[in-house]
Amino acid sequence: MAETILEVKDFGIEFHDHDRPERVxxxxxxxxxxxxxxxxxxxxxxxxxxTALAIAGLLPRKKLRKExxxxxxGEDLMTMERKKLRSLQxxxxxxxxxxxxxxxxxTMRVGMQVEEALRIHHPEVSAEERKRRALAxxxxxxxxxxxxxxxxxxxxxxxxxxxxxxxxxxxxxxxxLLIADECTTALDVTVxxxxxxxxxxxxxxxxxxxxxxxxxxxxxxxxxxxxIVMQLGHIVEQGxxxxxxxxxxxEYTKHLIAAIPQVVL
Amino acid sequence: MKTIRxxxxxxxxxxxxxxxxxTSLILLVALVGIFYTPYASTEMNAAxxxxxxxxxxxxxxxxxxxxxxxxxMEGIRNTFFISLATVAIxxxxxxxxxxxxxxxxxxxxxxxxxxxxxxxxxPSILLALVIISLxxxxxxxxxxALGIAFIPSFARIVxxxxxxxxxxxxxxxxxxxxxxxxxxIFVHILPNxxxxxxxxxxxxxxxxxxxxxxxxxxxxxxxxxxxxxxxMLSEAQSYLFTAPWYALFPGLVIVLMVLGxxxxxxxxxxx
Amino acid sequence: xxxxxxxxxxxxxxxxxVSFIVFAAFExxxxxxxxxxxxxxxxxxxxxALRAQMGLDRPFLLRYLDWLGDCLKGNLGESYSYHMPVIRxxxxxxxxxxxxxxxxxxxxxxxxxxAGVLLSKYAYSKFDRAGYVANQFLMAIPSFFLGILLxxxxxxxxxxxxxxxxxSYKKDFWAFLSYLFLPSIAIAIPKCAMSIKLLRxxxxxEADKDYVxxxxxxxxxxxxVLYRHVLxxxxxxxxxFWGMAVADTIAGSIVVEQVFNIPGLGRILLTSISHRDYPVxxxxxxxxxxxxxxxxxIVDLLYRRLDPRMRKG
Numbered sequence: 125m126a127e128t129i130l131e132v133k134d135f136g137i138e139f140h141d142h143d144r145p146e147r148v149x150x151x152x153x154x155x156x157x158x159x160x161x162x163x164x165x166x167x168x169x170x171x172x173x174x175t176a177l178a179i180a181g182l183l184p185r186k187k188l189r190k191e192x193x194x195x196x197x198g199e200d201l202m203t204m205e206r207k208k209l210r211s212l213q214x215x216x217x218x219x220x221x222x223x224x225x226x227x228x229x230x231t232m233r234v235g236m237q238v239e240e241a242l243r244i245h246h247p248e249v250s251a252e253e254r255k256r257r258a259l260a261x262x263x264x265x266x267x268x269x270x271x272x273x274x275x276x277x278x279x280x281x282x283x284x285x286x287x288x289x290x291x292x293x294x295x296x297x298x299x300x301l302l303i304a305d306e307c308t309t310a311l312d313v314t315v316x317x318x319x320x321x322x323x324x325x326x327x328x329x330x331x332x333x334x335x336x337x338x339x340x341x342x343x344x345x346x347x348x349x350x351x352i353v354m355q356l357g358h359i360v361e362q363g364x365x366x367x368x369x370x371x372x373x374x375e376y377t378k379h380l381i382a383a384i385p386q387v388v389l
Numbered sequence: 390m391k392t393i394r395x396x397x398x399x400x401x402x403x404x405x406x407x408x409x410x411x412t413s414l415i416l417l418v419a420l421v422g423i424f425y426t427p428y429a430s431t432e433m434n435a436a437x438x439x440x441x442x443x444x445x446x447x448x449x450x451x452x453x454x455x456x457x458x459x460x461x462m463e464g465i466r467n468t469f470f471i472s473l474a475t476v477a478i479x480x481x482x483x484x485x486x487x488x489x490x491x492x493x494x495x496x497x498x499x500x501x502x503x504x505x506x507x508x509x510x511x512p513s514i515l516l517a518l519v520i521i522s523l524x525x526x527x528x529x530x531x532x533x534a535l536g537i538a539f540i541p542s543f544a545r546i547v548x549x550x551x552x553x554x555x556x557x558x559x560x561x562x563x564x565x566x567x568x569x570x571x572x573x574i575f576v577h578i579l580p581n582x583x584x585x586x587x588x589x590x591x592x593x594x595x596x597x598x599x600x601x602x603x604x605x606x607x608x609x610x611x612x613x614x615x616x617x618x619x620x621m622l623s624e625a626q627s628y629l630f631t632a633p634w635y636a637l638f639p640g641l642v643i644v645l646m647v648l649g650x651x652x653x654x655x656x657x658x659x660x
Numbered sequence: 661x662x663x664x665x666x667x668x669x670x671x672x673x674x675x676x677x678v679s680f681i682v683f684a685a686f687e688x689x690x691x692x693x694x695x696x697x698x699x700x701x702x703x704x705x706x707x708x709a710l711r712a713q714m715g716l717d718r719p720f721l722l723r724y725l726d727w728l729g730d731c732l733k734g735n736l737g738e739s740y741s742y743h744m745p746v747i748r749x750x751x752x753x754x755x756x757x758x759x760x761x762x763x764x765x766x767x768x769x770x771x772x773x774x775a776g777v778l779l780s781k782y783a784y785s786k787f788d789r790a791g792y793v794a795n796q797f798l799m800a801i802p803s804f805f806l807g808i809l810l811x812x813x814x815x816x817x818x819x820x821x822x823x824x825x826x827x828s829y830k831k832d833f834w835a836f837l838s839y840l841f842l843p844s845i846a847i848a849i850p851k852c853a854m855s856i857k858l859l860r861x862x863x864x865x866e867a868d869k870d871y872v873x874x875x876x877x878x879x880x881x882x883x884x885v886l887y888r889h890v891l892x893x894x895x896x897x898x899x900x901f902w903g904m905a906v907a908d909t910i911a912g913s914i915v916v917e918q919v920f921n922i923p924g925l926g927r928i929l930l931t932s933i934s935h936r937d938y939p940v941x942x943x944x945x946x947x948x949x950x951x952x953x954x955x956x957x958i959v960d961l962l963y964r965r966l967d968p969r970m971r972k973g
Contacts (some may be wrong), residue, residue, distance in 0.1 A: 507674055510907070515910075521933070603802065626919070
């Protein structure tokens with residue numbers, strides 16, 4: 125039996141920003157196995173990104189109430205001490221974001237940002253070794269000239285290159301879980317395809333589990349082993365990718381699938 | 390009227406009210422000072438030399454026994470009107486130069502902006518000093534000097550706003566409708582840069598108050614026996630030990646004047 | 661490298677423009693330099709001879725070029741009232757004003773950066789609110805009034821120093837420096853308040869950006885995010901502000917010199933203005949403008965070091 129990396133149990137989020145508390149995520153249950161790619165699909169406001177941020181430990185603590193459990197390798201991230209949580213972030217759990225243009229620090233060299241996770245979590249690794257691993261990962265994400273990219277600043281790279289830098293930076297610590305939140309949305313179609321292929325390759329080679337969040341069903345279909353459909357903070361349906369796309373049970377899912385533009389590939 | 394009320398509603402915040410309160414108090418004192426001061430500002434009283442604040446002289450008396458409060462009232466009035474005139478000159482000329490440069494661009498713009506850059510190397514109070522050294526002292530010359538010294542910074546702001554606006558659609562369509570250059574510059578674009586202009590005018594007013602006070606502190610602003618806040622401070626310095634209130638009150642009034650306007654400006658830009 | 665060359669040329673052009681403005685301004689002075697040199701009861705023949713000797717009968721542009729050449733050789737003319745070379749009069753005053761300017765710029769940096777960081781860390785708390793009020797107040801105080809208050813409090817009440825007890829840097833450098841400390845504080849504090857306010861809001865604006873979230877996702881602590889990522893980005897607008905503050909600081913030291921009775925450039929400028937000693941006024945103004953342009957050039961280089969997006973090619 126495969127090892128369970130992530131288990132989310134009866135998870136919910138309530139906003140306390142306004143006068144009336146607002147529930148944005150409710151009764152979310154799912155699990156993720158080692159080496160599996162789980163797609164979460166839904167429209168904006170479905171709570172998919174909120175859930176992803178919660179798992180990455182990036183939701184603000186104020187004005188927000190969370191319930192349920194998020195078990196990572198059996199330990200609850202929600203009740204975990206902050207310091208312990210930090211030791212997992214970037215090392216065991218990594219995340220890549222939607223906007224590659226702004227997700228990188230504009231005044232820090234790309235190389236420094238790629239190796240930052242190593243610097244934080246593995247101070248025992250020497251500087252040369254850090255650089256070697258960063259360059260290896262820049263090569264893994266198919267950079268033509270890793271040395272040049274290592275010395276470059278983010279504004280000198282294209283959007284697709286920056287997103288690949290983000291992937292390299294996320295993977296450099298060999299995490300168990302990679303969360304990709306709408307990571308291809310801001311890119312054009314050909315670059316999207318490259319990134320998807322890259323993520324599939326990395327998943328195969330490194331056996332990293334991926335939580336792939338998108339509003340784009342065709343991308344979800346290409347990449348996922350299993351799929352969760354979310355709407356208004358609830359899970360509508362979950363199952364294997366074939367089952368969801370070929371035999372959807374719920375009206376909402378059928379609706380979404382019917383709305384995919386038909387492109388003959 | 391409705392828009393004004395809405396505007397006030399939107400900007401109802403602490404800064405706005407505190408600033409408006411302080412500024413209207415200062416304005417009130419300045420206006421009253423035109424018609425009435427408790428004592429004549431130049432009336433000397435040998436018996437009250439360096440008198441401490443009391444019920445008769447709420448801010449005390451200076452080294453000639455003149456009532457400090459009366460002199461402060463007159464000083465506020467002078468500073469206020471000088472700063473107002475200064476900002477008026479700076480704004481008016483700044484709009485003229487800046488709008489033409491920003492609207493037309495090209496070689497005249499390049500040349501004028503080069504000159505502007507060079508002028509920027511002179512701190513405005515220094516520029517005013519030079520101009521006064523050429524024109525001679527006196528209230529009118531102070532206004533002229535400060536006004537001229539403030540033109541570059543206004544022109545720069547106006548120019549960059551015009552540069553932005555010229556590319557916008559409404560300007561293009563007005564041009565297609567046959568609006569001439571002058572009409573475009575003053576009727577179409579000018580109203581759109583008023584918000585930016587307003588806040589720089591308010592900051593400019595504060596800089597004018599500080600510069601005027603600085604000049605008269607250095608003895609080249611308003612000439613005696615006319616009272617001025619800056620000169621009072623420089624005179625007070627010799628009596629700092631025996632009559633600290635002489636320095637304190639005029640100084641605090643300058644601070645309040647600047648503070649009130651700064652808060653007002655901040656409150657108006659705050660959402 | 662090519663870029664620095666371009667900047668250097670732009671700076672030299674600005675300096676040229678500055679010198680031209682100064683020269684032109686003093687050309688339109690009503691009055692005759694020859695007359696002011698010889699006095700009212702000079703004979704017309706003597707005046708004409710002096711004019712020819714001073715080159716006043718030559719065309720404007722030629723005289724400008726001559727003057728510029730003289731300036732470059734260090735010959736800034738001769739004072740009307742003291743009959744000595746201007747360069748000798750201002751040469752040993754410049755270090756005083758310059759020291760004050762540099763000291764107050766340093767104080768501004770050293771105080772405002774930690775204070776701005778501290779305020780942003782406790783943003784929206786009571787402490788932050790108190791800091792805001794204090795800042796607004798300090799920004800509104802003219803530096804010469806602050807100087808008077810400092811003299812009164814530290815000089816007359818606490819008697820920590822003797823007001824007016826300036827010591828020349830040639831005599832005792834450390835006493836000189838310690839006397840300049842309070843005036844520099846007086847100049848620095850209003851600028852400091854502005855920097856603090858600016859830095860606080862810049863840090864808060866940066867903290868909302870996406871790269872900060874990325875930094876947290878790598879396991880950085882709040883402190884590490886602040887010092888390793890946010891601060892450098894937040895400093896970029898600050899450097900621009902400091903660049904503009906240089907000119908104000910020099911102007912401020914000219915005024916504050918009077919408060920503390922320091923015989924720097926300000927003193928010379930004011931006496932020569934009241935004596936209508938134009939060569940001296942001209943030289944001081946030129947010198948100050950040169951210092952401002954030079955400082956701005958340095959700030960610009962710094963800016964480029966800080967913000968890689970400004971470094972092109």
